[in-house]
Amino acid sequence: MEMESHTMKSLEKARNMIESRHQRLSEWKEKGGGKVVGEFCKYVPEEMISASGALPVFISGEMDRFQGVDRFLQENTCPYMRSCFSAGIAGDYDYLDALVVTHGCDIMSKMHDFWGKRTKVPEIFLLDFPHKVNEASLVFFREVIERFKQFLESVTGVEITEASLSESIRAYNAFRRTLKAVYDLRRQNPRPVNGTETLTVLLASMLLPIGEADAFLGEFLAEAGSRTDLPPQGVPIMVTGTDVSNLDLFQFLEDSGALIVSDDLCTGSRYFWHPVDENEAPLDALARRYLTNIPCSRTVPSEERYEHIIRVAKVYQAQGVIMPIVDFCDNHMFDAPYVLNRISNSGLPVLPIEVDFTRGGLEQVRPNVETFIEIIAQGE
Numbered sequence: 001m002e003m004e005s006h007t008m009k010s011l012e013k014a015r016n017m018i019e020s021r022h023q024r025l026s027e028w029k030e031k032g033g034g035k036v037v038g039e040f041c042k043y044v045p046e047e048m049i050s051a052s053g054a055l056p057v058f059i060s061g062e063m064d065r066f067q068g069v070d071r072f073l074q075e076n077t078c079p080y081m082r083s084c085f086s087a088g089i090a091g092d093y094d095y096l097d098a099l100v101v102t103h104g105c106d107i108m109s110k111m112h113d114f115w116g117k118r119t120k121v122p123e124i125f126l127l128d129f130p131h132k133v134n135e136a137s138l139v140f141f142r143e144v145i146e147r148f149k150q151f152l153e154s155v156t157g158v159e160i161t162e163a164s165l166s167e168s169i170r171a172y173n174a175f176r177r178t179l180k181a182v183y184d185l186r187r188q189n190p191r192p193v194n195g196t197e198t199l200t201v202l203l204a205s206m207l208l209p210i211g212e213a214d215a216f217l218g219e220f221l222a223e224a225g226s227r228t229d230l231p232p233q234g235v236p237i238m239v240t241g242t243d244v245s246n247l248d249l250f251q252f253l254e255d256s257g258a259l260i261v262s263d264d265l266c267t268g269s270r271y272f273w274h275p276v277d278e279n280e281a282p283l284d285a286l287a288r289r290y291l292t293n294i295p296c297s298r299t300v301p302s303e304e305r306y307e308h309i310i311r312v313a314k315v316y317q318a319q320g321v322i323m324p325i326v327d328f329c330d331n332h333m334f335d336a337p338y339v340l341n342r343i344s345n346s347g348l349p350v351l352p353i354e355v356d357f358t359r360g361g362l363e364q365v366r367p368n369v370e371t372f373i374e375i376i377a378q379g380e
Contacts (some may be wrong), residue, residue, distance in 0.1 A: 009355020014204035079357035234259035262316035
């Protein structure tokens with residue numbers, strides 16, 4: 001069912017930005033906007049990219065899009081990464097000046113080679129992200145951050161100074177505060193926005209320079225405050241799992257009777273939950289923040305993430321948790337039993353669902369999702 005949203009001009013603007021993102025970014029670059037640096041992972045220090053004068057852009061896949069990838073990747077690999085690679089070899093991201101690949105999982109790290117050899121992106125950097133959090137890994141990651149700085153300077157021709165980096169950190173911290181305010185809209189009763197709309201404006205903001213992104217979210221906040229065409233007030237649900245930017249999934253869940261009030265996603269709450277320390281030396285502060293940020297499933301120890309899920313679910317008054325896990329996502333599949341156990345022990349009902357990154361696959365789990373939501377609604 002399509003949401004009524006005629007009073008939300010910023011929301012319509014966000015949808016148009018996402019739909020025409022490649023054309024808009026190409027035109028922005030041609031008009032002298034600057035260099036464009038792509039990223040797969042939101043644990044990339046975007047403050048550094050912005051301080052170099054470049055625009056960080058999040059690369060995302062599209063459901064049902066796997067054209068051309070079978071020549072290079074087996075079918076039993078992450079469909080999300082397969083979809084992103086399909087966009088890459090189709091030339092959608094030819095406007096990129098560089099790409100940052102994190103060592104998030106085996107298939108993501110392999111994108112360093114696949115995009116380097118099969119796309120037109122000229123420069124690719126492997127951000128070797130530690131999978132353990134301790135003092136030794138922090139020392140190592142600080143060195144990685146230094147190499148990343150040198151890489152960005154070589155791509156853009158701009159020196160990243162302490163002053164420019166500090167300014168960028170302040171801008172991103174302000175952006176995080178605005179994002180938190182956007183999320184807090186769903187703590188109100190009735191809730192003026194739903195999860196699909198929130199993720200839409202968040203993904204759109206990731207296509208803008210940081211100052212414009214903050215201002216755009218401010219517009220959305222102002223409109224939401226006086227909105228009259230409220231979305232359906234479904235069963236409050238939290239989402240955790242692997243689908244980081246799947247608007248189709250969010251819309252599917254809310255069409256099934258949910259109202260997504262919070263999440264534990266790297267493109268969601270974990271993206272903005274902790275700021276960067278503005279009083280520490282900039283590179284040291286960035287290394288510490290990104291390494292010790294609420295961990296994703298690739299990182300140990302994971303206790304902070306488990307606690308974050310329970311805490312956020314309670315703060316946003318979620319009555320249940322849905323955990324979509326993309327097929328062949330080893331990180332989340334290994335982590336899932338621990339997460340499910342912690343959520344269940346907290347007293348919240350939880351439903352894991354397998355997602356193959358196709359719309360047909362979503363329809364296969366619709367009966368389970370609708371039953372889960374109905375049971376919560378009836379208080380059983």
